[in-house]
Amino acid sequence: MSSTTGSDLEFVVGTIARTAVDNEREFGELDAVVGDGDFGYSLARGFEIVLADWDSLDRSSPSAFLKKVALVISKRVGGTSGPLWGTAFLRAAGAVNDRSELTGEDTVAMLRAAAEGIKVRGQSDLGDKTLLDALIPMTDALENEMKSGGGPAVGAAGLARVAATAARSAAEATTSMLARRGRPSYTGERSIGSPDAGAMAIAVMAERVADEWAVRN
Template identity: 65%
Template sequence: MSIPETERVVRTIAETAIANERFFGDLDSVVGDGDFGYSLARGFEKLLEGWDELDRSSDGAFLKRTGMVIASRIGGTSGPLWGTAFLRAGMAADGTDVDGTDVVGMLRAAIEGIKQRGRSDVGDKTLLDALVPYTDRLERELGRGAGVREALRAAAATAREAADATGGMVAKRGRASYTGERSRGSVDAGAVAVAVLAERVSETWSSQGAAS
């Protein structure tokens, strides 16, 4: 990816998070405190407000600055987790031109950052339950020689399936974990957010004629 393509992905994530504020909040309110959608939207609004001032000297610099803004503006537990994800991805980016292997590495770095910051892992009913399968599928698709469009589409489908599957899990982290067995039967808002964002990034990538 080039820096303009990285910008496009981040902007798509920001605009999608804002557009889905109510939806994400409603999901979170089932067993959480309902502020996930609001917090995410406010953080990404702040990012877009200062969009023109973000460091564009490299993909890494752009993502790290994005992470810093998000971490400082998103409230609750979401800010540190989402901010850390972007920061770690930026730290993993090497040079100004990022290829598919680099993207997978950046996602892996983001995942490790989330695990460490949230003291969570796959199976705890968090965004990791969609983000990790998404990354695994993306890596497999690119590894077999799939084009970027095809790989993103397949990975987004996997993220959606994984997010839906969190409905059968018991939450082990976050406010939802206080409800114990009552958390079973409702999907995790963070995991669904990952799926929605992945789907929108895939759609945007295909529709705007980015590299195949």
């Protein structure tokens, strides 16, 4: 798999941030079905700060950049989302602590580390109806595509689309799940019948990355 640049990482993080801000209402409405409805608001407020501080973020290495993003999110995102998303970015930074350039394998390692961090911090796992139910299948699909030899053939834009497609399918599959963690779990069987807001956020973010990567100059 060819190496990716720091600008690619910045593109992905910037796209995630803009997606969180642009979809504040939609994410909040999803969360309100069985949660307290503050997910969209909390996520948007944190990523607004990331975008506001964008030009001053440390770019000395991929890890330093991700650590700074993690710090901003941890401080600015309210509720349970701050610790979870902050941990995800921090663990991703740790996975590439000695890297100056990133490869596709590094991307998978960052996503795996982020998921493991969320598991520990949120005491959750695959099947609990959380964002992990989109993040982990998305990472699996990305890794499988690269292992099958498809990476060089489809390129970065193609890999982004593979990830987005897997994330969307997995997020929609949370509709039939019973929530076992977070506020939605308090509603018991009422949590069945609507998708998890965090999982859908992962899907929407992945789709926007894929859409915008396809038209990058």
